[in-house]
Amino acid sequence: xxxxxxxxxxxxxxxxxxxxxxxxxxxxxxxxxxxxxxxxxxxxxxxxxxxxxxxxxxxxxxxxxxxxxxxxxxxxxxxxxxxxxxxxxxxxxxxxxxxxxxxxxxxxxxxxxxxxxxxxxxxxxxxxxxxxxxxxxxxxxxxxxxxxxxxxxxxxxxxxxxxxxxxxxxxxxxxxxxxxxxxxxxxxxxxxxxxxxxxxxxxxxxxxxxxxxxxxxxxxxxxxxxxxxxxxxxxxxxxxxxxxxxxxxxxxxxxxxxxxxxxxxxxxxxxxxxxxxxxxxxxxxxxxxxxxxx
Amino acid sequence: xxxxxxxxxxxxxxxxxxxxxxxxxxxxxxxxxxxxxxxxxxxxxxxxxxxxxxxxxxxxxxxxxxxxxxxxxxxxxxxxxxxxxxxxxxxxxxxxxxxxxxxxxxxxxxxxxxxxxxxxxxxxxxxxxxxxxxxxxxxxxxxxxxxxxxxxxxxxxxxxxxxxxxxxxxxxxxxxxxxxxxxxxxxxxxxxxxxxxxxxxxxxxxxxxxxxxxxxxxxxxxxxxxxxxxxxxxxxxxxxxxxxxxxxxxxxxxxxxxxxxxxxxxxxxxxxxxxxxxxxxxxxxxxxxxxxxxxxxxxxxxxxxxxxxxxxxxxxxxxxxxxxxxxxxxxxxxxxxxxxxxxxxxxxxxxxxxxxxxxxxxxxxxxxxxxxxxxxxx
Numbered sequence: 001x002x003x004x005x006x007x008x009x010x011x012x013x014x015x016x017x018x019x020x021x022x023x024x025x026x027x028x029x030x031x032x033x034x035x036x037x038x039x040x041x042x043x044x045x046x047x048x049x050x051x052x053x054x055x056x057x058x059x060x061x062x063x064x065x066x067x068x069x070x071x072x073x074x075x076x077x078x079x080x081x082x083x084x085x086x087x088x089x090x091x092x093x094x095x096x097x098x099x100x101x102x103x104x105x106x107x108x109x110x111x112x113x114x115x116x117x118x119x120x121x122x123x124x125x126x127x128x129x130x131x132x133x134x135x136x137x138x139x140x141x142x143x144x145x146x147x148x149x150x151x152x153x154x155x156x157x158x159x160x161x162x163x164x165x166x167x168x169x170x171x172x173x174x175x176x177x178x179x180x181x182x183x184x185x186x187x188x189x190x191x192x193x194x195x196x197x198x199x200x201x202x203x204x205x206x207x208x209x210x211x212x213x214x215x216x217x218x219x220x221x222x223x224x225x226x227x228x229x230x231x232x233x234x235x236x237x238x239x240x241x242x243x244x245x246x247x248x249x250x251x252x253x254x255x256x257x258x259x260x261x262x263x264x265x266x267x268x269x270x271x272x273x274x275x276x277x278x279x280x281x282x283x284x285x286x287x288x289x290x291x292x293x294x
Numbered sequence: 295x296x297x298x299x300x301x302x303x304x305x306x307x308x309x310x311x312x313x314x315x316x317x318x319x320x321x322x323x324x325x326x327x328x329x330x331x332x333x334x335x336x337x338x339x340x341x342x343x344x345x346x347x348x349x350x351x352x353x354x355x356x357x358x359x360x361x362x363x364x365x366x367x368x369x370x371x372x373x374x375x376x377x378x379x380x381x382x383x384x385x386x387x388x389x390x391x392x393x394x395x396x397x398x399x400x401x402x403x404x405x406x407x408x409x410x411x412x413x414x415x416x417x418x419x420x421x422x423x424x425x426x427x428x429x430x431x432x433x434x435x436x437x438x439x440x441x442x443x444x445x446x447x448x449x450x451x452x453x454x455x456x457x458x459x460x461x462x463x464x465x466x467x468x469x470x471x472x473x474x475x476x477x478x479x480x481x482x483x484x485x486x487x488x489x490x491x492x493x494x495x496x497x498x499x500x501x502x503x504x505x506x507x508x509x510x511x512x513x514x515x516x517x518x519x520x521x522x523x524x525x526x527x528x529x530x531x532x533x534x535x536x537x538x539x540x541x542x543x544x545x546x547x548x549x550x551x552x553x554x555x556x557x558x559x560x561x562x563x564x565x566x567x568x569x570x571x572x573x574x575x576x577x578x579x580x581x582x583x584x585x586x587x588x589x590x591x592x593x594x595x596x597x598x599x600x601x602x603x604x605x606x607x608x609x610x611x612x613x614x615x616x617x618x619x620x621x622x623x624x625x626x627x628x629x630x631x632x633x634x635x636x637x638x639x640x641x642x643x644x645x646x647x648x649x650x651x652x653x654x655x656x657x658x659x660x661x662x663x664x665x666x667x668x669x670x671x672x
Contacts, residue, residue, distance in 0.1 A: 192398070192400065194396050194398050194400035195400050195402060197365075197367050197387070197394075197396070197400065198394070198396060198400035198401075198402070198461075199402075199413070200366075200367075200386070200387040200388045201365055201366075201367075201387050201388070201390075201392075201393055201394045201462075202388075202393065202413050202414035202417055202461070202465070203388050203389070203414055203417035203418055203465070204388055204413075204417045205388055208417065212413075213402060216404045217403070217404055
């Protein structure tokens, strides 16, 4: 079917269209990644930059020592597992909170629909860092939440909320909730009312209609939203640093410490490469899951 | 209309003509207002078991709202709906003894053909094996066997229409509501499907209420037609009565083509009544209950008028000039100008290849009998 490809000029243009994002990804993602991967294979050195070359005298001198080190020290494995736990639980919470919100917005009449959507996006107009600091203030022992609960007599002494895993969950769910709501809203707002009416007409109660029609048809939005929350949550640094306690362990913090406190660039790079693989694998798995739905 | 009109078998039984049988669907003083604007305005209607009742009207006439109230998707502002003696006013759609075939078909895109059809049975709590048997029977009836595992997007428009029909019939509802069931099909498929629909209806003995804007579809399918306009029903009758004896100017004008002569009642003789019109006196069959000088309209269908070069001696004679004509094969439709300036439409059957057909600018004679005109008072 050679005619499908079209004229040579057309295919040249098609290449140009693909080339622009390719170039972008090449410059801003692939090259830095190769650089980090290169450092991860090198050995630390008291030099500037603080690592050895992996190619000397026409010979490959790199090794996987840094990766083996990651496996040898339980800190790294625990940090990975803990990050996955934080990301997973946060994603589930964001889904449980975001789904009803997205559903309500999708079902709302205009002009409410636009107003509600705007409110979901509104927090992005303030710096992310400021908003996390605001959460710190809210959750302080002398903060407004504790004061209100004390005043109501619901608690006898201030709750410890800051510097706990709870605070980290609050921070991650709060920060990434819009990324869950927006793709869910996109699929739910396209849901044809006639399908819900058809389901009711055929004898399904509203709850059954939700489980058999609405939920399965919104699955692409659930998957997209889950990925958008899960992936950045794994590598999250600011939220655990500001809201987490001394026991809170996430891979983003470990990475920061290796780079800036221990100044061991080679291990830090190995952490970064391993983290990337850890994120790519769930994406590939989810994409595989999505295929039969198309 | 060249197509042969099928005979409605249900039409042999005409319970609406006598009062012995109780109506199956009873609609009383039903109104629906959206933000104070009436969509359905005080409709009362009786439909008997086994009927194919067509609600016919233009877009926005309220026919779909009426259907949606029967299905339970819209709550009436006032009035009552009874089906088989049961008041449905507060019954939600999932427990109504009705099923609906949607204009868009509304097939579940994530389910197979089989799962779509079995959906209603499974919701009743029917066991899987039994539901699958019933589904297979239904798919055989609509000639879709072999496509059980397909998804809606893998089907043609005609096949989707059949899945929608099968899904709405499989629960054997007392009443099937069809919203423009043939609207999305092309003409040829539509004609075939009309016959099939009537066949299935006859075999399963289900009462159909069909909403349509297509008068040909309504004429072919219906045992009776309810012509709707601005939320009200303007006439309810058998298709041929609606066509031959329209109740008012709206129905006469809406169904088919018609020439209307406005005038006043002049004098009545035992066998003919004269109506004074600007185009001259028109003789029609006498109608009881009319006053002298009462203003009326006389409606005459184009095919009931003759068109000749010489005068014919018909009861009513008019002279006119040909403005335009369109050769349609079976008939030729002429647009004529009367001396007063108004136009008439006359259709002339073609009996063969004429050497010199009547053509532009020719003076002609139009004739029609006293029986051809219908007197309209509303």
